[in-house]
Every structure is written in structure tokens, then in C-alpha cells.
Amino acid sequence: MEAAVWVIILPLLTAFFIGISKVYVKKIFVPLVISSAIIYLYLLILVINNSYPPNVYSVGAWRLIGINLMVDPFSGLFLLIIALLFLPVIIFSVKYIKSYKHEYFIFTYIMTAGIAGMVLTADLFNLYVFLEVSSLSSCALVALKKTNKGLEGAYKYLVMSTLGSFFILLATILTYYLTGTLNIAEISLEFNEIPFKIKSALMAFFVFGYVLKIGLIPLHFWLPDTYEDSPIPYNVLSSGLVMKSAVYALIKVLYIIFGIDFLDKSGLLQIGVFWGVITFIVAHLLAFQQSNLSRLLAYSSIAQIAYIMIGLFVGTEGGLIGGNFHILNHAIMKGTLFLVTAIFYYSLSAVNIEDIKGLAYKFPILSFTFVVASLAIVGLPPFNGFISKWLIVEAALESGFVYAAFFILVGTFLSLTYYLKVIITLYTKNDKEIVVEEPGLSLSLPTIFLGSLCIVFGVVPSLPLRLINKIPTFLLDNGEYIRVLLGG
Amino acid sequence: MNRINVISKKLYKIGLVVSLAIFLLFIFYDIHNLESNSKRYLSDHYISEGVQETGAINIVTSVLYDYRAFDTLGEATVLLTAAAILSFLVPITKDKMRGTPFTIIVSQTTQVFIPFLAILGMYLIFFGHLAPGGGFVGGVVIALIPILLTITYRVEFSEYKFKPDKKKVSEDIGAIGFVLIGLLGILTGSNFLANGQANVSLGDAGELISAGLIPYLNIMIGIKVGAGLAIIFNSLIKEK
Amino acid sequence: MQISYIAVIILFCLGIYTIISNKNIIKMVMGFTILESSLILLLILISYTPGGTAPILDRQYEIVVDPIPQALALTTIVIGGSVTAVMLAVTIKLYKRYRTLNVDKLRKLRG
Amino acid sequence: MIDLIFNMLMIFLLITAFFMVFTKDILTSVITLPIFGAILVVIFVILQAPGPAIAEAVIASGLTTFFFVITINKTEYEQNE
Numbered sequence: 001m002e003a004a005v006w007v008i009i010l011p012l013l014t015a016f017f018i019g020i021s022k023v024y025v026k027k028i029f030v031p032l033v034i035s036s037a038i039i040y041l042y043l044l045i046l047v048i049n050n051s052y053p054p055n056v057y058s059v060g061a062w063r064l065i066g067i068n069l070m071v072d073p074f075s076g077l078f079l080l081i082i083a084l085l086f087l088p089v090i091i092f093s094v095k096y097i098k099s100y101k102h103e104y105f106i107f108t109y110i111m112t113a114g115i116a117g118m119v120l121t122a123d124l125f126n127l128y129v130f131l132e133v134s135s136l137s138s139c140a141l142v143a144l145k146k147t148n149k150g151l152e153g154a155y156k157y158l159v160m161s162t163l164g165s166f167f168i169l170l171a172t173i174l175t176y177y178l179t180g181t182l183n184i185a186e187i188s189l190e191f192n193e194i195p196f197k198i199k200s201a202l203m204a205f206f207v208f209g210y211v212l213k214i215g216l217i218p219l220h221f222w223l224p225d226t227y228e229d230s231p232i233p234y235n236v237l238s239s240g241l242v243m244k245s246a247v248y249a250l251i252k253v254l255y256i257i258f259g260i261d262f263l264d265k266s267g268l269l270q271i272g273v274f275w276g277v278i279t280f281i282v283a284h285l286l287a288f289q290q291s292n293l294s295r296l297l298a299y300s301s302i303a304q305i306a307y308i309m310i311g312l313f314v315g316t317e318g319g320l321i322g323g324n325f326h327i328l329n330h331a332i333m334k335g336t337l338f339l340v341t342a343i344f345y346y347s348l349s350a351v352n353i354e355d356i357k358g359l360a361y362k363f364p365i366l367s368f369t370f371v372v373a374s375l376a377i378v379g380l381p382p383f384n385g386f387i388s389k390w391l392i393v394e395a396a397l398e399s400g401f402v403y404a405a406f407f408i409l410v411g412t413f414l415s416l417t418y419y420l421k422v423i424i425t426l427y428t429k430n431d432k433e434i435v436v437e438e439p440g441l442s443l444s445l446p447t448i449f450l451g452s453l454c455i456v457f458g459v460v461p462s463l464p465l466r467l468i469n470k471i472p473t474f475l476l477d478n479g480e481y482i483r484v485l486l487g488g
Numbered sequence: 489m490n491r492i493n494v495i496s497k498k499l500y501k502i503g504l505v506v507s508l509a510i511f512l513l514f515i516f517y518d519i520h521n522l523e524s525n526s527k528r529y530l531s532d533h534y535i536s537e538g539v540q541e542t543g544a545i546n547i548v549t550s551v552l553y554d555y556r557a558f559d560t561l562g563e564a565t566v567l568l569t570a571a572a573i574l575s576f577l578v579p580i581t582k583d584k585m586r587g588t589p590f591t592i593i594v595s596q597t598t599q600v601f602i603p604f605l606a607i608l609g610m611y612l613i614f615f616g617h618l619a620p621g622g623g624f625v626g627g628v629v630i631a632l633i634p635i636l637l638t639i640t641y642r643v644e645f646s647e648y649k650f651k652p653d654k655k656k657v658s659e660d661i662g663a664i665g666f667v668l669i670g671l672l673g674i675l676t677g678s679n680f681l682a683n684g685q686a687n688v689s690l691g692d693a694g695e696l697i698s699a700g701l702i703p704y705l706n707i708m709i710g711i712k713v714g715a716g717l718a719i720i721f722n723s724l725i726k727e728k
Numbered sequence: 729m730q731i732s733y734i735a736v737i738i739l740f741c742l743g744i745y746t747i748i749s750n751k752n753i754i755k756m757v758m759g760f761t762i763l764e765s766s767l768i769l770l771l772i773l774i775s776y777t778p779g780g781t782a783p784i785l786d787r788q789y790e791i792v793v794d795p796i797p798q799a800l801a802l803t804t805i806v807i808g809g810s811v812t813a814v815m816l817a818v819t820i821k822l823y824k825r826y827r828t829l830n831v832d833k834l835r836k837l838r839g
Numbered sequence: 840m841i842d843l844i845f846n847m848l849m850i851f852l853l854i855t856a857f858f859m860v861f862t863k864d865i866l867t868s869v870i871t872l873p874i875f876g877a878i879l880v881v882i883f884v885i886l887q888a889p890g891p892a893i894a895e896a897v898i899a900s901g902l903t904t905f906f907f908v909i910t911i912n913k914t915e916y917e918q919n920e
Contacts, residue, residue: 005680012565013667019572019660023653059558061679065533067558103576110569117562125800129562132807136566136814140573143818148825155818159756162811163747166763169804170740173767176797177774178519181530198522201515501749509741516733531794538795539785547783547792548890551799563803570810574817612893620784620889624806628897635905694786717902720813724820724909735849739856746860754865754910761872761903762856765879768891768899776886784889793887801891809898816910823914 003046004057004069004120007079010040011113015106022102030094033105037090040112044083051076052470054484056122064183070122070485073470077324078119078241078248080467081331084453085240086112088446092339093233095442096346100144104231107144111137111237115245122184122485124172124257127249128165135161135213138242141234142226150229156222164212171205175257178202185485188257188478200266203258207268210250214243216309217279220302224290227298232342235294239301239338240331247305247327251312256478260315272313273396277407280306284414288421291352293341296422297334300377300415304330307408311392316399317472322391324468325461329376329384332453336373339447340366343439353422358430366444367426369451374419376454379412384457542683543690543699544617552622553702557681560623560705561666564712568663571716574723575656590640598640605632613710617699623706627713634718643725652722655715662712669704732773739766753819753829757812764808771797771804845885852878865915869907876900 014036021029054072058064071079090108097104114134121127139161143154176182178198179190191199215223227235254263263269280303287299308330311323343366344350344359360367376383379390389408396405457464474481534547534555542550552560612626634655637646673682683701691698739762746759775797783795823829855878859871876899883892 002674005674009667009670009680012561013664016568016660016663016667019568020657020664023657057679059680060554060673061682062555065530066555100576103572106572107569110565113565114562121558123556123558125803126556126559126562129559129566129803129807132811133562133565133569136573136811137569139814140569143573143577146577146821151818151821151825155753155815155822158811158815158818159747159760162760162815163744166760166767169767170770173770173774173797173800174515174519176800178522180528182796195518195522198515198518201511498749501745505741505745505748508744509737512737512740513734516737520730520733528794531796534795535783535785535792545784545786546890547785547795548798548802551795552802556799559799559803563806566807567810570814573814577817577821618784620782621893622802622890624802625890625893625897628902720810721902721905724813724817724906731846731849735853738853742856742860752865754907754914755860755868758859758868758872758907761899762860762875765875765895765899768895769879769882772883772886772888772891775888780887782887782889798888798890801888802894805891805894805899809903812903813906816906820910820913829914 002057003043004055004071005059006043007040007047008069008113008117008120010036010043011109011116014040015109015113018102018106018109029102033090033094036109037087041083041087044079044086047071048076048079048083048467051079051467054474054481056485064186064486067121067123067126068183068485069120070481071120072474072481072484073467074248074252074324074475075119076467077328077464077471078245079116080464081240081244081328082112082116084328084450085236085331085335088335088339088449089233089236091442092342092446093231095440096233096342097231104141104144104234107137107140108234108237111141111242115241118245118249124175124182124184124187124253126182127253128169128172131168131213131246131249132165134242134245135165138234138238139226141238142230144231144234145229147229149225153222153225153228153230157226160219160222161213164209167205167209167212171202171209174202174205183485184252184256185482188259188482189486191257191259196266199258199262203254203262203266203268206253207250210246210253211275213246214250214305214309215302216275216306217282217302220279220283223302224295224298227294227301228292232294232338232345235297236335236338236342239298239334243301243305244308244327244331247308247312251475255475256481259478260476264315269313269315273310273401273404276306276310276313277404279303279309280411281407281414284411284418288414288418290418291354293344293351293353293356293422294338296353296418297337297341300418301330301334303411303415304334304377307389307392307411310396310401310404310408311388314392314395314399314401314404316395317476318391318398319395320472320475321465321468322388322395324471325391325465326385326388328464328468329388329454329457332450332457333373333377333385336369336447336450336454337377339450340370340373343443343447346443347437347439348435353425356422357425357428360427361429362436363439366439366447369447370426371423372451372454374423376458378416378419382458383454384461385454387458387461542702544702545694545699546617546620546622548620549617549622549702549706550699553617553705554681554683554700557670557683557705560709561670561681564663564666564709567713567716568659571659571719574720575652578723578726595640598636601636602633605629605636609633609710609714613706614696614703616706617702618694618696623709624713626706627710628717630710630714631717631721635721638722638725643722646722650718652719655719659712659715659719662708662710662715665708666705666712669701669708672701732769736766736770736773739763739769751830753822753831754816756831757815757819760815761808761812764804764812768801768804768808771801775801841885845882848878848882848885852882865911869904869911872907873900873904876904 117130283303544550609630612621616622743763780793
């Protein structure tokens with residue numbers, strides 16, 4: 001299917017043309033950015049629509065000896081997240097970003113191309129290359145504002161993600177040495193003969209490499225620093241996409257190459273759920289003490305990613321559906337929260353929670369969106385967060401992780417406390433007059449669009465669930481995925 | 489008290505690394521003697537049909553630029569991102585490389601040296617599919633010319649000879665050229681980056697003009713890497 | 729040929745030790761270079777078959793060395809080189825801001 | 840014969856790596872980096888891998904050492920002055 005390659009090439013071409021437009025044709029910069037984002041949205045919808053019978057696109061027409069791109073419902077979900085988040089963020093940052101405009105858009109487009117490449121490719125080394133592309137460009141975005149904290153966050157992010165990449169590279173090399181091929185389907189076929197000890201060692205390297213990038217508890221300390229001083233629209237893409245593409249790659253490698261029964265036998269499912277439970281408890285507690293708004297949202301992102309890990313590591317069909325639905329919901333909810341924080345920062349450079357005291361009376365609609373998104377992320381009934389969390393709790397109970405279900409409910413109240421703290425400061429009366437720079441329509445429209453999605457997906461969950469219900473068929477038993485990739 | 493703390497911290501780290509080493513040793517030992525039926529069907533295919541399918545003598549280049557050309561596209565993007573990061577980290581004020589002022593001998597030899605570097609770089613790029621080398625290595629050798637100028641004649645002269653904007657634009661043109669040659673595959677009805685499969689005239693192997701699109705991909709990557717590394721080097725020098 | 733695999737393991741763990749335990753940032757980046765070189769050495773060791781010839785097939789050879797890991801090694805060298813360049817650039821900026829190359833001081837300075 | 844040279848090179852590689860890591864002065868450890876790279880290039884040539892050998896020689900032991908020297912130039916000199 002032709003559009004699968006265009007999803008990766010179009011952002012790259014736009015990034016290169018922006019590079020040229022910096023020097024020669026200066027004035028076509030904004031129309032180029034907006035038009036390519038709109039074309040990209042149309043392309044993504046085209047690919048998502050025919051993602052159900054998964055189709056394979058082999059780059060260079062080398063059927064199985066070259067690199068193949070595969071569009072299946074799981075990657076279709078991620079393309080849906082890119083489609084939902086990318087256009088609002090681009091429209092938002094055209095007005096929001098003042099310094100280094102050209103570099104910001106070059107890096108955003110290259111990062112999106114890297115994530116789309118990671119999500120679509122069915123080749124292990126290609127997955128590593130696109131992982132490197134997306135993490136290097138997102139590290140550049142962290143350092144964009146060149147403040148002291150920003151540069152330090154970028155340095156920590158670079159060190160940690162390169163260390164993770166080297167472990168993934170070591171595992172890829174050993175997989176090639178054992179199986180002789182790099183195509184994911186052929187590797188999983190060859191992996192059946194490999195003894196248990198070596199297979200679990202390889203799995204350990206993969207898990208360690210990807211967990212370093214996702215940032216579960218013992219390895220999370222670098223993450224909040226990258227959120228502190230980076231341009232806030234980038235935080236939307238980072239927490240919505242960059243961390244999740246590492247989760248995607250981990251799940252694809254584990255479920256397709258190692259297979260669900262090997263995961264169960266080696267006990268990784270129990271470890272994963274346990275690790276997730278610890279992560280979100282500690283993350284919630286840490287989030288409680290934060291005064292900086294971005295750091296608070298960063299810790300809450302770590303907690304939400306832990307919910308997703310629990311959902312995906314439960315290993316049943318319900319768990320997969322719940323986990324994937326929570327990936328979609330978290331991307332939208334966190335996106336809204338970060339966009340509202342960006343508007344507060346844009347209008348009166350508010351960074352800490354105290355600075356946004358009494359802003360509700362100045363921005364009634366935006367504060368309402370903030371309240372909706374934070375209630376959704378906590379998981380209260382009418383909103384989308386509740387449904388996905390409920391699916392995860394149900395799946396955890398079904399497959400016997402009673403302690404995980406119990407702690408998720410405890411975690412809900414923990415997160416309720418620190419979000420309420422923010423909402424209360426938002427709505428407390430503030431006597432002193434605040435000089436406010438009015439955010440234009442181009443800033444508030446994307447925020448309201450994402451905020452309304454919180455409600456729409458909450459009230460009508462069948463809209464995204466139509467796509468998400470098809471995911472487990474190609475993930476749980478990897479035979480289906482392999483048949484399509486090899487047969488084709 | 490502090491000394492014990494420092495020693496215990498150091499021992500903890502050494503213990504961690506030694507345990508990782510032992511773990512790796514067992515794994516490598518197992519993998520090495522497990523390797524009974526060394527499955528190399530993919531590389532045997534590349535070796536046996538490589539020359540006919542892609543026309544390139546150097547199988548590594550045919551793997552890099554035809555079988556797995558998508559990797560090279562991703563890798564060229566990594567290089568472009570690194571060049572863009574370094575070019576925007578640089579403050580406006582220039583700072584010359586502090587060091588000993590070079591004597592006349594150095595500046596004379598660089599003038600003699602530059603044509604040889606240019607020829608070597610061109611050779612590595614154009615003969616990428618016949619001899620070891622290729623776009624990346626040739627590009628780096630060509631990037632050595634502005635680097636030598638920067639060292640011997642200060643940054644201003646090198647910037648005067650190779651304008652920074654020109655370098656940025658030539659880097660982007662190289663990248664866009666690579667993608668457009670890939671799109672050529674789509675125009676001729678086959679898939680993206682299709683060289684061997686698309687009915688592109690492969691010429692007979694061993695000639696200079698052979699191997700279909702691989703030489704052009706090599707040239708594009710050569711331009712891109714040359715300009716990119718010149719930007720990387722000059723911005724590292726200029727960082728005050 | 730066994731020593732080569734042992735050398736790869738030693739270099740890998742040496743690289744990780746340098747990254748973990750060093751105070752100076754430049755030494756830490758040097759640890760990454762060592763780590764990357766050990767992985768490239770592992771790739772080339774995997775590609776070598778005893779008695780094989782280099783993958784330049786100007787005429788038919790009977791045993792040829794495996795070309796795929798060599799292509800992967802080329803890609804890894806370029807990626808590792810550019811990541812090291814970015815790390816060093818950020819190190820210079822950090823040094824200009826904080827006037828110190830000591831990793832621990834940086835963590836405390838952030839406050 | 841080749842195996843003897845190969846094993847000796849491997850040992851020499853390890854010695855250079857250990858020396859590079861455990862010297863106190865940064866400048867000497869940066870100087871040993873190209874030696875480390877050069878030995879790797881010879882090992883790659885013995886292992887019949889000309890492509891990565893050139894790339895390693897030019898990029899990994901050539902340019903990366905240059906970047907290290909510039910970084911030291913920018914950071915070390917101020918401390919001495």
C-alpha cells in the first residue's frame with residue numbers, strides 16, 4: 001500500500017525543505033509547515049482506514065530479503081495518535097515558538113518521521129535506526145531554549161537514551177548472530193529452536209534497553225528534567241508519542257519475537273505488572289511534592305505509562321485492549337494539560353503552581369478544559385480516562401493480579417489529590433491585578449479540540465474501540481502476524 | 489566516614505560491572521558453541537545473487553544502498569539532525585581556536601594537500617560500488633578540506649571560502665536528492681528506493697557506470713555528509 | 729579466536745564502568761566511544777568466516793565473508809560518531825554555563 | 840602466524856583501553872583514543888572487512904578524536920590560565 005512509505009518520507013522531505021527555506025525562500029515557511037501538516041493528516045487517515053487487513057509494503061521491492069513496512073491495527077492506533085496530536089501541536093507552535101522557529105519545526109518533523117518509522121517497520125535493525133533518529137531529535141528539542149536546566153536535561157536524556165540504545169543494539173546483534181536474519185517474522189520462527197537460557201538473556205537486554213527509554217521507577221530520574229525547561233508543545237509530543245513509541249517497540253518485540261507463551265513461562269508478565277505497580281505508586285507520591293507544573297505533569301506521565309505497562313503485561317485480550325485504549329486516552333489528556341500549561345506560560349510565563357492562582361476568572365474556557373482533562377486523567381466516570389482504566393482493572397482482576405487492581409484504585413485517589421491541589425489554586429480568588437497577554441485563537445482552538453476529544457471518547461468509546469478491538473488478534477498469537485508478513 | 493562511603497560506592501559499581509561481565513561471558517559461551525547450524529541463508533543469497541541483482545561489485549555497498557537502503561536514509565537523517573543541533577547551539581560571536589600560531593610550513597603543506605584530498609574523496613564516492621568506501625567515507629574525506637582550512641587559516645577564511653548557508657543548503661539538497669532518487673523507484677512503477685528490482689539499466693558489473701542508481705545515491709550521500717560534517721566542525725570551533 | 733569475544737565483553741563492561749563511575753564528563757563520553765567500538769568489533773567478529781575473502785566480488789570466490797554485519801557496522805559507526813559529536817557540543821555548553829566538568833557538582837547545582 | 844598477530848593485537852587493544860580509562864590526565868587519555876582506533880582498523884583489515892575499516896579510520900578514530908581535542912581546548916585551557 002503506497003501511502004505507508006509516504007507516512008515516513010513526507011515529514012523528512014518537509015524537514016529538508018524547511019532547512020532550505022531558512023536560507024533562500026524565507027516567506028514560504030509558514031504555509032509550507034501548515035500545508036504539509038494537513039497533507040500528513042490526510043495521509044495518516046488513509047493509512048489508518050485500510051490498516052485492518054494488515055498489508056505489507058516492502059521497501060525497494062525486495063520481498064523478504066529487504067526491509068518491510070507493515071501496517072497492522074497496533075501501528076494503526078499509533079498513527080491515529082500521531083494524526084490526533086500532530087496538527088494541533090503544529091498549529092499551536094506556529095504562534096507559540098518565537099526563538100529558533102526553523103530549528104523547532106525541523107526537529108519536530110524529523111522526530112515524527114522517526115516515530116512513524118519505528119511504528120511501521122518490521123525489521124529489527126531498522127527499528128534501532130529509527131529509535132536513534134527519534135531520540136536524537138527529541139533530545140535536540142529539549143535543548144532548544146538553551147537555558148541551564150534545559151541543556152542539563154538534554155545531556156541527561158542523551159546519555160540515558162544512548163545507553164539504552166546500545167543495549168538494544170547488543171541484543172539486535174546477538175539476534176542476528178543466532179538467527180541469520182533481521183526480519184521480525186523470520187526471527188520469531190527461528191527463535192523456537194533456541195534454548196531457554198539464551199532466549200531469556202536476550203529478552204533481558206531488550207527489556208533493559210527499552211525500560212531505560214520508557215523511564216520506569218529505578219531508571220526514571222532523567223525524565224522530569226527533560227520536561228522542565230523544554231518548549232511545552234514538545235512536551236505534548238514527547239509524553240504522547242516518544243515515550244509511547246518505546247512502549248510500542250517493547251511490546252512488538254516481546255509479543256511477536258518471543259511470543260506470549262514464552263513471556264508467561266519466563267515470568268516476565270508477573271515482573272512487568274509488579275514493576276508497573278511500584279512505578280505508579282512512587283510516581284504519584286513524587287508528583288505530589290512538585291511545585292513546577294511541568295515536573296508535576298512529567299511524574300504523572302510516568303504513572304500513566306505504568307498503568308499502560310500493567311495493561312499490556314497482563315497478557316490477556318482484555319488487558320491489551322485496555323492498555324492500548326489508555327495509550328490513546330493518555331496521549332489526548334496529557335496533550336490537553338500541556339497545551340493549557342503552555343498557554344498559561346505564553347500569557348504570563350507562569351511556571352509554578354502558585355503563579356496560576358486565580359487564572360480561572362481570566363480564562364474561563366481554558367480552565368474548564370484543564371479541569372476536564374485532569375478529571376479525565378484521574379479516571380472519573382464520564383470521561384475517557386475512566387473507561388480505559390476500568391478495562392485495565394477488569395483485565396487485571398480477570399487474570400488474577402488482584403493486588404494490581406487494588407493499587408490502581410489507590411493510585412486513582414493519590415492522583416486525585418495532587419490534581420485537586422492544582423485546580424484549587426486555579427480557582428482561588430486572586431486580588432492582585434495580573435497583566436495578561438491574550439492568547440489568540442490559534443492557541444486556544446487546538447486545546448479546546450483536544451479537550452473536547454476527552455469528552456467525546458468518554459461518552460462514545462466505540463469510536464476508537466472499533467480499531468482497538470482488532471489489535472489483540474495480531475499481537476496475542478504471533479502466528480497471525482507472521483503469516484501475513486511472510487505470506488503477504 | 490566519608491572515605492568508607494566512597495569506597496563502598498566504588499565497590500558497588502565495580503561489582504555491578506563484573507557481574508554483568510560474567511553474565512555476558514556465560515551467554516557468549518552458550519551462543520558460541522550453540523551455533524551448530526549457522527543459518528546464513530540471507531547473506532548467502534546476497535553473496536550469490538548480489539552482483540546480478542544490484543550490479544554492484546562491493547556487496548556491502550549493495551546491501552547499504554539497495555537491499556537495506558531505508559537504513560541509510562534513517563542514518564543520513566541522524567547525521568542531518570546532529571549537524572542541525574550543532575549549528576543552532578552556536579552563539580553568534582565567533583571564537584577562534586586557541587593554540588599556537590602555525591608557521592608558513594603548515595599553511596604551505598595544506599595548500600599542497602587539498603587537491604589530493606579532493607581526488608581521494610571523489611574516488612571514494614564515485615567508486616563506492618566497485619571498491620570499499622562509499623558515500624559516507626568519501627563525504628568525510630571531502631569534509632576534511634574545509635576543516636583543514638579552518639585549522640590553518642582561522643574560521644573566518646574557511647567561512648569565506650565555504651559560506652555556512654551554502655553548506656546548509658547543499659546538505660539539504662543532498663538529503664532531498666537521496667529521497668527523490670528513492671521516489672524514482674515509485675515513478676517507474678516499483679516500490680520506494682527500488683534499484684535492482686525496478687527495470688533500471690544495471691550495466692555490466694565492474695564498469696564505472698554500472699549498478700543502476702547506486703552511484704547517484706552515493707554522490708547524494710557524499711554531498712550531504714561532506715557539508716554536514718563541515719557544519720559540525722565549524723560550529724564546534726565557533727562555540728565560545 | 730576465543731580471545732576476541734572475551735575482549736568484546738571486557739570492552740563492553742569497561743565502557744559501562746567508565747560511564748557510571750566517572751566524575752569528568754569528557755571521560756564519560758569516552759566511555760560511550762569504547763562501548764560503541766566494542767559493539768562494532770562484535771559485529772565484525774560475527775561477520776568473519778575462517779578462510780573467507782572480503783565481500784568485493786570482482787570474481788567468484790568460494791568462501792566469502794558475511795556482508796550484512798559489515799553494512800550494520802558502517803551504519804553504527806556513523807550513528808555513534810554523530811551522537812558523540814552532539815554530546816561533546818552539549819558538554820562545551822554546560823562547561824560555559826556551570827564552569828565545571830564535574831558530574832556530581834552538576835546534579836547539586838540544579839537544586 | 841596471522842592468529843598470533845591477531846591475538847597480540849587484541850591484547851594490545853585491551854591494554855590501550857584500560858590505559859585510556861584509568862589515566863588521571865584527560866589529555867593523555869584523548870591522545871590514546873586514535874591509537875585505540877588505529878588498532879581497531881588493523882583488526883578489521885585482518886578480519887576481511889575493508890568497508891568498516893575505512894569508516895572506522897576516518898570517522899571513529901579520525902573525526903571523533905578531533906572533536907575531543909576541540910572540547911578539551913575549549914574547557915581545559917581556561918582552567919590552566
